[in-house]
Amino acid sequence: MSIKPISLPVDCTLTTIRQRARLPFAIAGLLLSAQTQAFLPTPLSLVTTGELAPMSNSAVVDETANTAAYPRVQTEISEGQNAQARQKSQAEELLANWREQVKTENLAQHTTWRRLLYFFDDQKGFLGKNKGVSVVDDANFFLSKNGQQDSGAELDAMLVALADELTITAHNTAQTGDSSSLNSRSQNSNSVLCRFPARVHWLSETLNISESDLMADCPEFDEWIEKLAPEQLSIMFAQEYLDNPTSAFAHTLLRIDSKASAADPSQIHHAYALNYTVGGDPADSFVVYAIKSMIGSYDNAIEIDPYPEKLAKYLQDDERDAWTYQLDLSPSEGQQIMRHVWETKGLEMPYYFATDNCASEILRLIDVVRPQQHLLSQLPYVVIPSDVVQLLDNEGLLARTNYTPADSTLRQAQLNAVKQQREQLGYHNSAKQTFHEIKSARLNPISSMSSDRQTLLQRRIAVSDNNPIDRHPLQLGHVGIGQRGDNNYIDVGVRAGYHDFLDRPAGFPQFFDLEGAAVTVRLYDKDDEASHRHAQPKSVVLQNLTLVSGRSFNPVNSAKKGKTWGATIEATRVDDGSQQDGTDHLVGSLGYETGWSWAFGTPRKNTGEMPPQLCYTLLSGTTQAGRGLNKGYRVGAGVNLGCRYQINNQLRVQAELQLPYWYHGSSDAPDVRGHYWQPISTLGLQYDFDKKQALRINTTYDWQERLAANDDIQLSYRRYF
Known part of the structure; x- marks a missing residue:
């Protein structure tokens, strides 16, 4: 088989010869390019986490075609590293200065x-907080893991975070040339500047x-x-x-006023x-609610609502007068x-x-902005709003004080x-209908707030005598001398709060009657079994312990x-009339009353106060238990009738007749x-010397014939503190 030679055109042959002649020069140029590349930095696109990335021939060709860009990439890397080093150095320097201060x-x-x-260093009393531990048990409130126990560790962690954020800001500002430009710190709500603005401000x-x-x-x-x-609180x-x-x-x-509502x-409607x-x-x-609230089984809740909504609840729904006191704090405070x-509103802490x-x-909150004040420590045991x-x-x-009467006060x-007017003009047939219309919240929508609940209307009545600033101190100590039957005694007692029916009424709602955490002990001075077989021994006995x-x-x-209603939970001494010559015994007692009351007399002119005198009829039910009682218990039901008369601002008298019918259970004895x-009549009279001192006379007569002692009379000195 013969192969014919291929004949090429003359032009094609010359071209091929010229190409072959250039080949050595091309190879030499390529080698020279490779040697040059050895002295250049490795392109950034070829580096991944410290290792060389896989590359193709085309990548090599592309990289060699752009060697002029490599110095700029390397410069940017170096500048970035230098900037980070400068930031770290600046942060360390800033932090060192702060730590020294x-x-x-x-x-x-x-x-x-x-x-x-939330460290309570100056809290006093046996109910005080642990001074070495913050009461906040929430890790999100602390930057340091030891922040709850160590305020120094938390401060250092705060400074570290703040120094880092400030140096980052300074670097970004230097790069952009615009101090108002957004940056990674300012867009992060978890930055210390956004999470803890009060700490940062201080x-x-x-x-x-x-x-x-x-x-x-x-x-x-x-x-x-x-x-x-916030402009004013x-x-x-x-x-x-x-x-x-x-x-x-x-x-x-707290009422939070803007400039508009402060002016x-x-x-x-401009306040919260x-x-x-x-x-x-x-x-x-x-x-269950009351017990859990007392022992801290519920968490607190911080609510921020439009002020008109809250005010309407008190004035209209609850019919409670309101007093507003401007706090003497600067706008910055x-x-x-x-x-x-803001820092604390999301915390979950127990509510007591x-x-x-x-x-x-x-x-x-006031103590936070007034380090020289120690307000909370001045109320170490129980914190009451009026206190x-x-x-x-x-x-x-x-500073400024404002009284806002409830809707019922305006109707009154x-x-x-x-x-x-009726007393002046005489009785007229429409009087009862007029009274009903005035008393009805539905028929008489008078209010201290506008109909849209957005503004307060001008007050048209005089201020009532219920400003809490004017009230007597809530704690009470008393000592009394008395006689029960033919036996003399001395009573000594204290009351944690609050106010009973005969106490000085100024500063309280009318006819207010609420006592809690009160105890009285009695010392009898007679030990004469011969003169009276049932005389009390010479000893100290618990006379009364009132929970509420x-x-x-x-x-x-x-x-x-x-x-009109009442309730009592107490341990008290009572006379058991089921047996002949019965003596008094300490019992646990639980009672409830419900009924009606009527106010009468002449109220203070142009006020929303009710008439000063009061009478009442209450249906009562009581359960008592104690070892001294026949069969250890008794239950009673009956009627309590009483009146309180306000003689003048310093003198009041109360009389009451209790008519309980007691049941112990059948007995064969x-x-x-x-x-x-077992009817019991009581009479009490109190005279006030001032807000802190008073004298009281109490008399009691038990109309049960089978008792060893029927009468009890006592004169006591009362000191409010």
């Missing part, structure tokens, strides 16, 4: 810093950090503070409300209410308080009805005026709604009764 001034133990972290003032360096865009916080626009006091036992001791909240307090309350379970019964509220409540939180108002007044922290003022005792009076002929009537 912190050490020199011992800022880790500064009162304000520890108060910002540190900026203490460490002289420029405000411009602390500028941050914190959308959530900025929106919140812009909405509230006031404390609002809503008076006691026995018909809701959880509000029996009154309530306080004109009637413009309440900060309410510290218990986050209870609505499904719990009242008894008010704003710092609100920054701190008597110690950590709506009133104590207001004192704590807080009086304390703030004594400390000169209350109208009722008083109509009754006065109170009555809510809502007279049927007044503008107030609600019922001779001369032992299983059921019987």
Whole structure:
């Protein structure tokens, strides 16, 4: 098989020869290029986590085609590394300066810093908090894992985070040339500047950090503070409300005023209410609710609502008068308080009805911005809203005062005026209908608030005598001398609170009657078994221990709604009338009353006060148990009739007749009764020397013939403190 040679055109042959002649030059150029590349940095696109990335021939060709760009890439890397090094150096230098100042001034133990972290260093009394541990048990509130136990560790962690954020900001600003530009720190709501604005503000003032360096865009916080626009703070006091036992001791909240409502307090639609309350379970019964509130089984709840909504609840729904006191704080102090509220509003901490409540939180917030003040420590055992108002007044922290009458108070003022006219003009047929229309909230919608609940209307009546600043101190000590039968005795007692029917009424709601945590011991001075077989031995006995005792009076002929009722939980000494010559015994007693009351007399002119005198009829039921009683128990039902007469501002008298019918159960023993009537009459009179001192006379007569001693009379000196 023969192969024919291929003949090429002349032009093609010459071209091929020229190409072959250039080949050595191309190879030489390629080698020269490879040698040059050895002296250049490795392209960034070929480096992955410290190792060379796989590369193709085309990648090599592309890289060699762009060798002019390699020096710029390497320069950027070097500049970035240098910038990070500079940032680290600047942060360390800043941190070192701060740490030195912190050490020199011992800022880790500064009162304000520890108060910002919920350390209670100056809390007194056996109910005081652990001074070495913050009461906040939430890891999110601390930057340091030891922050709850060590305020110094938390301060250092705060400074570290702040130094890092400030140097990052300074670097980004230097790169952009715009101090207002957004950066990674300012867009992060978890930055310390956004999470802890109150801490940052205090540190900026203490460490002289420029405000411009602390500028941050914190959308959530900025929106919140812009909405509230805090310019001025006031404390609002809503008076006691026995018909809701959880509000029996009154309530306080903070009114947050903007510039508009601060300039004109009637413009309440520009204000907000900060309410510290218990986050209870609505499904719990009242008894369970009360117990859990007392022992801290519920968490607190911080509510911030439009002020008109809260005010309407007190004035219209609960019919409670309100007193508002402007706090003598500067706008900057008010704003710092609100920054701190932002930091703490999401915390879950136990709520204690008597110690950590709506009133104590207001004192704590003021203490945060006033390190020289020690308000909360001045109320070491129990914190009551009215005590807080009086304390703030004594400390000169209350400025302008405003009284806002409840809707029922305004209706009562109208009722008083109509009754006065009726007395002057004589009876007319439409009087009863007129009274009904005035008393009805539905038919008579008069209110201190406008119909849209946006503004306060001008007050048209005089101020009622229920300003809590004017009331007597709630704690009481008393000593009395008396005689029971033919045996003399001395009584000594204390009462943690609150106010009974005969106490000085100024500063309280009318006819207010609520006592709690009261104890009385009695010392008999006679040990004469011969003269009287049943005389008490010469010894000290527990006469009474009251957990709670109170009555809510809502007279049927007044503008107030609600019922008249009462309840008592106590251990007390009673006379057992089931046996001949029965003596007194200590028993546990649980009682409840319900019925009607009527106010009469002439009220103070142009006020919404009810007439000063009161009579009542109450149906009662009582259960008692004790070893001294026949069969160890008795149950009773009956009627209690009484009146209280206000003779003048210093003198009051109360008379009451109790008609209980007791049942012990049937008995076969001779001369032992299983059921019987036991009428008891009492008379009390009190004269006030001033807000803190009074004399009281109490007399009791038991109309049961089978008792060893029927009468008891006592004169006591009472000191309020």
